[in-house]
Amino acid sequence: MSTSAPPRTTGPRTAYRSTDDRWVGGVAAGLARHLGVDALPVRVAFLVAASVGGFGLAVYAGLWLVLPTDSHLEVSAPGLEAATRSGRRPRRSRRVRDMGPLVAVAAVALGVVVLAQGVLGSSVLFWPLLLGAVGLAVLWRQADEAQRERWLDSSGRVDFVRAVVGRGGVASYARLAAGAGLLLAALVLFAVQTGQAGVARDVIVAGGLGVAGLALVIGPWLFRLVGDLSEERAARVRSQERADMAAHLHDSVLQTLALIQRHAEDGRTVATLARSQERDLRSWLYGDAPAAESSVAGALKAAAAEVEDAHGVPVEVVVVADAPVTEGVRPLLLAAREAMANAARHSGAPRVDVYAECGDRVVEVFVRDRGRGFDPAAVPEDRLGVRRSIEDRMRRHGGGAAVRTAPGEGTEVRLSTAPSSPASTPASTGAGAGEDR
C-alpha cells in the first residue's frame, strides 16, 4: 500500500510498524503515523536518544518487539486480492529492498561497536552484551518475517515451528540457529569472564529453570491463544475462499459483458452468452448443480449446457428423482445428448425441453422440440443420424427408443432403459417402454 493515510480501524487506534516506509524495523515511521507527525523528526529523536546511553535503542527494540506490522491492513479491491491469493498477479518483490535495512543495521552495529570500544574500553561486559544484542536482533528480525508470512499464508493451520521460522528454508533456520547460538555464546562468555565454569553452569541452569517456569505460567494462555488464532484463521480462509469464488464469477460476468458488447448486433450470440453465464451464476448462487459424472441429472444438465453453447438454443432440463450413472444408463445419456443436439441443430425451435424420470426399474428421457418436425419415412437411408446413433444404440443395449414426429408438429424422442446393467436384467427392458409408438 503506497498511501500515507493512517489506516482506518473501527476499534481504538492502534500503532503499527510500517512495512512500506522503513529503514530498520518500520518503528519510527509507524510511530510517526500513529502520532500524526512526519517520520523524519521521530527518526532523529530515536537517533538522539540512542546516542545518549542507548536509551533510544532500547525503546526502539521494545517497540519493534511489541508492535504488529501493518501488512494485514493492506486492503485492495476484492478482485485484485483474490487474484493475488490465487497467484494470478505478479508478486511485489521484497528481496532487493530487504538489503537496504540489513546494510543499515550492520553499519549502525559496527559504529556502535567502535564507539563503545572507544568510550568504554574493553570492559568485561562489552562482548557478552554485544553478542547478546546481535543475537536478539537476528531473532527479532526472524520473527518479523515469520509474522509477515503468517498474514500472507492461507494454508489454515498455525504450527509453532512455522510461527518462528516462517516458510522454512535454509536461510531462516540458519538465522534462527545463529541467533540462539549468539545468545548462548553471550551467556557462556559472560559466565566465563566473570567467574569460574561452575558459575557459568549455574547461570545456564538458572536461566533454563527460569524459562521453564515462565513456560509453565504462560503456557496455557499461549496454548489458548494459538487455538483462537487457528479458529480465526480458519474463518478467514473460508471467507477468502468465498470471496475468491465470487471474484471469479464476477470476473467471468465481466468477460461475458465485454463479449456481449462486441456482438451487440448478433442477437443469437448475445442470447447464448447470457444464457451460459446465467447458468454459471445460478448454479453457484443456488447450488443446484449435482456432479456431472455421477448422477443422471448432473449428466443431462451438463449435456444440455454443451448443446446450448454449441448451438445457441436453450435446453430446459427437468429431472424427477435422480439415479447414479451406471453402465446401463450410459448409452441412454449419450443418445439423449445426440437427440438434444439434433433438436437444437435441425428443428428451428426456440427451445428444447428435456424431461427425465428415474425409476427403480426404468429410466426414461424425453427430448422434445416444437420445431418443424419431419416425415420419418422420407428420411433417406444414408442420413443415419437418428436411426443409427439413437435407435440402434438403445436397442443394442437393451433399451428402447421411439421418435415421434410429423412435418410442422415438432419432434419428440423418447428413450428408456434399465438403470442396472442390461446383462443382469435382460427381460425387463426390451419389449417395455420404448417401442409402443
Place this chain on the structure above:
Amino acid sequence: MSARTVVVVDDHAMFRTGVKAELSAQPGRIRVLGEAADVDDAVRAVTTLRPEVVLLDVHLPGGGGAEVMRRIAARRSTTPGLSDTRFLALSVSDAAEDVIGTIRAGARGYVTKTITGPELVAAIERVATGDAVFSPRLAGFVLDAFAGTIEVAQVDEDLDRLTEREREVMRLIARGYAYKEVAKELFISVKTVETHVSSVLRKLQLSSRHELTRWASDRRLL
C-alpha cells in the same frame, strides 16, 4: 375482455422496468398499476391498488414473497376486494424448497424470469381467471414431491397423492407440453386439463403430508 391489472413486486429495479416495458407492449391485455421493492411496500401497494394479479418475486427483502401473501391473507377478512387478488411467483431461483414454499403460501403458479413476454402475458391471464400456471420445472418438482412413497395408511389420503390422471398431466407438462397439447394427447378438453392442474395445486397447498416438507429440505443435500 378488459385489461388485466397487475402490480410488479421485485427488489431489482432493472427487472421491474423490463417487465413493465414488456407488459405495456400489450396495452389491451395488461395494465400495470404499480410496483414495489420489498415486503412492506408490496403489502401497501396491493391493499391500495387492488390488482387482479401480483407478479411476486420469491426472494424479497423483509421475508420473501411468501410473507407478502401471508400478510395479504391476514387482511382479507377485514378488507373487502382483496380476495380477488391472485399471486404469480416469478423467480430466478430454481431451488425446489423456494418454489414449493411459495406455492404452499398461496401462489397460483410459478414461472422463471427467463419466460418470454407473450408467455408471461398468457400466464397472467390464466392466473387472473383462477387457473394455475405450471411450468415444466414446477411440474417436475410436484412429481418429485408426490413420487414413490404412496402409503395407504395416510389420514388425508386424498390430499396426499395424485390420481393417475393428474400424474399423467403433470408428466406431460414436465415434458414441455402446453395445456392445449396435453388435452390433445390425452383426448380430453383443455378445461379438464385446467381442472386437473388446479386440483394438483390444491393438493400441493393443503396436503399435510410431512414428506413434502422433508422432501424440500432433503433437496438441499443433493
